[in-house]
Amino acid sequence: MKKVRITMIGNLILAGCLVFLLFFYEGPQKQATNQVADKGTSSTDKAEQIVGNNCVTCHGQNLQGGAGPNLTKIGSKYSQSEIENIINHGKNAMPAGVIPPEKAKIVSEWLSQKK
Known part of the structure; x- marks a missing residue:
């Protein structure tokens, strides 16, 4: 029972990180794209x-x-x-x-x- 609870908590944390990355993290690619777009x-x-x-x-x-x-x-x-x-x-x-x-x-x- 204790192992299942720890696994569930770990999965929730991983899911939360994934949601953050998908919706909020823009990363260096977007910044680089904007810089290239500004030059031309x-x-x-x-x-x-x-x-x-x-x-x-x-x-x-x-x-x-x-x-x-x-x-x-x-x-x-x-x-x-x-x-x-x-x-x-x-x-x-x-x-x-x-x-x-x-x-x-x-x-x-x-x-x-x-x-």
Whole structure:
């Protein structure tokens, strides 16, 4: 009986580790893929990729708004430096640092052209 219980506990621990690896661990392959993708694309493609990976959850697939504001004409409201500042430091419900500063510069340049 005691051996069966230990085996069950061991199996549960292994299953928990497997679930973690399957759903949460991204590993070095994903990071390497992103670095390769960044080298061969234009700044517009990079910006769209960054936004697609980080911003559409709140701002919508077409930046039409959702939990976050509509960004389709954000360039007519804010300058590139203001947009970059909002990305880096947050504003209202938007948290600071959603994307790293070097990517914030690329995205802010792209968004500032949306007028």
